[in-house]
Amino acid sequence: MPTQTKENYLKAIYFLKINHEEVTITALGKAMAVSKPTVNNMVKKLSDKGWINYEKYRPLSLTPSGEKAAALIIRKHRLTEMFLVQIMGFGWEEVHQIAEEMEHLKTEGLFDRMDEILGYPTTDPHGSPIPDKHGKYNRKTYAILSSFGVGAKVTLRAVGDSSVALLTLLNEKNIRLGTVFTIMKIEAFDKTMVLNYGDHKAITLSNEVCKRLLVE
Numbered sequence: 001m002p003t004q005t006k007e008n009y010l011k012a013i014y015f016l017k018i019n020h021e022e023v024t025i026t027a028l029g030k031a032m033a034v035s036k037p038t039v040n041n042m043v044k045k046l047s048d049k050g051w052i053n054y055e056k057y058r059p060l061s062l063t064p065s066g067e068k069a070a071a072l073i074i075r076k077h078r079l080t081e082m083f084l085v086q087i088m089g090f091g092w093e094e095v096h097q098i099a100e101e102m103e104h105l106k107t108e109g110l111f112d113r114m115d116e117i118l119g120y121p122t123t124d125p126h127g128s129p130i131p132d133k134h135g136k137y138n139r140k141t142y143a144i145l146s147s148f149g150v151g152a153k154v155t156l157r158a159v160g161d162s163s164v165a166l167l168t169l170l171n172e173k174n175i176r177l178g179t180v181f182t183i184m185k186i187e188a189f190d191k192t193m194v195l196n197y198g199d200h201k202a203i204t205l206s207n208e209v210c211k212r213l214l215v216e
């Protein structure tokens, strides 16, 4: 079993936990798009590695060493994204897939050097926190744009989805981290929001988009 696969399972468990979802074999199978027997098999391997606590028919949890290992993979991922955007000039919609590959490299020094060159950033280009080299970070909790009412004025701090499709849509509408929205109207039918921001007036965003924009 390649290490990369184990690391991807570890990340999936970590993200389920962060999203306050119960980490069951079913949930993990769904997250990884594989069958339950495949997950069961992998979970035993992760348990042998000391990364997770596993008892039959009970939700899984990460051990402290599993938690740290996951945070360090995410550190590599997010530093790569930041480096590609800040230093190499990539768009925020272009970097996730590259980071998915880079995060499995074992050359820790490379990422420490990126961190240093970037000036030790605490967030990535999508507003997600970057763990430090000990796997520690401060997680800020933001509200989703769709939870606000007419008249609210909020600032975009992070996106809850770094898919090319969403980020391209935001690019087309000139929306980036730091954009300040004023909610002008919410359609009763489907919760589409009508927003003003910068020089843009009465721009509409669907509820599917608004649910993915993290603001304060």
Ligand SMILES: [Zn+2]
Residues within 6 Å of the ligand: 077, 081, 095, 096, 097, 099, 162
């Ligand atoms: Zn990413």
